[in-house]
Amino acid sequence: MRTVKQTITTIQSRDMSATEAVRESLDAIEKRKGDIGAFLSVHGERALEKARDMDQRIAAGERNLPLAGLPVAVKDNMCTDFGKTTCASRILENYSSPYNAHVVDRLQQAGAIIVGKTNLDEFAMGASNEYSAFGPVRNPWDTRRVAGGSSGGSAAAVAAGMVPAALGSDTGGSIRMPASLCGTVGLKPTYGRVSRYGLVAFGSSLDQIGPLCKTVEDAAILLSAIAGHDPRDATSINESVPRFELGLDAPIRGTRIGFPRSFFVEGLEESTRRCVQAAIEVYRDNGAEIIDIELPHVKYAVACYYVVATAECSSNLARFDGVHYGYRALNPADVFDLYAASRHDGFGPEVIRRIMLGTYALSSGYYDAYYLRALRVRTLLRRDFANAFEKVDAIIAPVSPSTAYAIGEKSGDPLAMYLTDIYTTAANLTGTCAMSVPCGFDDQHLPVGFQLMGPVLAEQRILALGHQYQLHTDHHLAEPN
Amino acid sequence: MSEKITETEVRHIASLSRLKLTDEQVDAFAGELAAILSYVRQLEEVDVDGVEPTPYAVELRDVVRDDQVCPSFSPEQATANAPQREGSFFKVPKVLDQGAP
Numbered sequence: 001m002r003t004v005k006q007t008i009t010t011i012q013s014r015d016m017s018a019t020e021a022v023r024e025s026l027d028a029i030e031k032r033k034g035d036i037g038a039f040l041s042v043h044g045e046r047a048l049e050k051a052r053d054m055d056q057r058i059a060a061g062e063r064n065l066p067l068a069g070l071p072v073a074v075k076d077n078m079c080t081d082f083g084k085t086t087c088a089s090r091i092l093e094n095y096s097s098p099y100n101a102h103v104v105d106r107l108q109q110a111g112a113i114i115v116g117k118t119n120l121d122e123f124a125m126g127a128s129n130e131y132s133a134f135g136p137v138r139n140p141w142d143t144r145r146v147a148g149g150s151s152g153g154s155a156a157a158v159a160a161g162m163v164p165a166a167l168g169s170d171t172g173g174s175i176r177m178p179a180s181l182c183g184t185v186g187l188k189p190t191y192g193r194v195s196r197y198g199l200v201a202f203g204s205s206l207d208q209i210g211p212l213c214k215t216v217e218d219a220a221i222l223l224s225a226i227a228g229h230d231p232r233d234a235t236s237i238n239e240s241v242p243r244f245e246l247g248l249d250a251p252i253r254g255t256r257i258g259f260p261r262s263f264f265v266e267g268l269e270e271s272t273r274r275c276v277q278a279a280i281e282v283y284r285d286n287g288a289e290i291i292d293i294e295l296p297h298v299k300y301a302v303a304c305y306y307v308v309a310t311a312e313c314s315s316n317l318a319r320f321d322g323v324h325y326g327y328r329a330l331n332p333a334d335v336f337d338l339y340a341a342s343r344h345d346g347f348g349p350e351v352i353r354r355i356m357l358g359t360y361a362l363s364s365g366y367y368d369a370y371y372l373r374a375l376r377v378r379t380l381l382r383r384d385f386a387n388a389f390e391k392v393d394a395i396i397a398p399v400s401p402s403t404a405y406a407i408g409e410k411s412g413d414p415l416a417m418y419l420t421d422i423y424t425t426a427a428n429l430t431g432t433c434a435m436s437v438p439c440g441f442d443d444q445h446l447p448v449g450f451q452l453m454g455p456v457l458a459e460q461r462i463l464a465l466g467h468q469y470q471l472h473t474d475h476h477l478a479e480p481n
Numbered sequence: 482m483s484e485k486i487t488e489t490e491v492r493h494i495a496s497l498s499r500l501k502l503t504d505e506q507v508d509a510f511a512g513e514l515a516a517i518l519s520y521v522r523q524l525e526e527v528d529v530d531g532v533e534p535t536p537y538a539v540e541l542r543d544v545v546r547d548d549q550v551c552p553s554f555s556p557e558q559a560t561a562n563a564p565q566r567e568g569s570f571f572k573v574p575k576v577l578d579q580g581a582p
Binding site for chain 2: 094095096098099190191192205231234235237297300302303304306307314318321322323324325326327328332334335336337338339340341343344347352353355356357359360363370372373374375376377378379380382414415418429430431432456
């Protein structure tokens with residue numbers, strides 16, 4: 001499968017048409033449709049029509065189409081004014097959005113062609129992509145195993161060569177976790193870097209959209225296309241957006257990289273530790289200074305996250321009431337029953353669990369003890385990272401405590417599943433940027449990723465570090481059979 | 482804070498959440514919520530005296546804009562996904578003359 005860079009340059013040089021690129025992508029999707037479950041909807045005819053139109057525009061010499069003809073997929077929690085936007089939930093099974101998410105508009109304006117919408121954990125709540133109402137996503141490296149979640153469809157589609165790039169969303173690790181487990185790059189930008197307009201809300205102070213692709217350079221190209229201020233998202237940051245792909249040459253030499261030793265002590269699978277450690281040595285060998293750092297409150301990140309995220313989820317998902325859109329229970333006794341029965345029938349078990357937890361944490365008598373306390377711990381976490389980033393340019397960490405596990409292994413134990421978010425939630429709670437980069441394989445040839453974390457708005461820095469790493473290694477070139 | 486979540490508490494939370502639960506679900510949630518909350522209670526170890534809460538990690542500023550008329554959805558578009566409607570109205574069961582649940 002071509003990378004984003006290869007695809008767009010091949011189309012620009014007229015060695016391949018947009019139509020050919022899209023057809024190739026649709027063929028690859030069709031071939032592995034049954035065994036991976038990466039897509040919830042494929043829009044082949046529409047995509048081919050858009051591709052033919054794009055070929056004419058390219059032939060007419062139209063400029064300012066940086067992604068002309070690039071086939072892409074978007075996670076099915078991003079609104080599109082065509083097809084369905086289901087969030088992998090029964091409650092939105094037949095929902096047709098009347099508008100596009102900001103990122104969908106941006107991709108299309110740049111010339112990209114959306115071929116389909118990818119599977120996810122219902123409402124993006126999950127770490128394995130087993131909580132989709134329409135079936136799990138299977139890992140392309142071993143289909144008996146999970147793809148990781150919640151953007152599992154986007155990661156699997158890229159890993160299996162169905163599309164060169166896909167968008168995901170990350171509330172507590174949902175881009176980075178599946179990227180790591182499927183052996184792709186996955187970038188969670190700074191909170192506010194990419195507009196959330198048209199992203200179905202889960203945790204509004206944590207949600208962020210970002211790209212999944214084969215290379216760090218590809219992630220930079222995609223981020224340049226989707227980042228930037230949008231007045232329709234009140235938390236969108238009004239800062240200039242560089243062309244990230246032009247700033248990847250900064251050398252590793254002289255960079256100070258933070259090593260949080262506590263991340264590598266317990267709970268980390270040995271083969272994963274070995275691969276991440278090897279990535280650290282690549283940086284050291286190329287002249288980076290590896291500096292021990294302390295993040296004293298990071299051990300509380302998961303606990304803090306599951307209070308904040310579920311509180312925000314319980315509030316955001318109140319809009320699904322069986323009245324305005326979505327599933328409605330038949331013959332309700334009264335309006336209360338209409339709400340309660342529609343929500344009972346429409347939501348899956350993990351979504352119900354999180355709404356219940358969040359409602360509990362916000363309820364009278366528990367608000368101070370849970371929600372307010374978690375927000376204060378969040379402040380301490382922010383300080384930990386602010387202090388660390390005074391001493392180092394970036395932090396290196398694992399993404400997942402283990403490689404992909406068997407489908408069904410953790411899905412019966414919610415707390416065990418939550419604990420796999422141990423390395424990822426801090427970036428969401430602190431609003432900083434972080435990226436998963438492939439760094440090798442375990443004994444069973446399952447991919448391992450490492451995490452590069454940077455301060456707020458330092459995407460350029462972690463992208464350059466990630467790109468330089470990929471110039472020295474070839475893990476990202478491996479493909480599943 | 483109680484160490485256990487009672488069935489009554491689970492039903493109360495479900496009611497606040499506008500969620501109907503089966504008896505089996507009430508039973509399962511009582512155990513699951515207790516396990517998760519007992520994990521979350523490790524936050525009690527942290528000294529948060531005098532620490533301000535962080536609802537948003539990135540500093541937010543008030544955003545003002547001109548009060549301009551902009552295009553928006555027609556009533557037809559806005560109600561197109563409603564499971565039941567009458568004309569361009571959302572249809573719901575009778576809400577008046579009923580005691581609160």
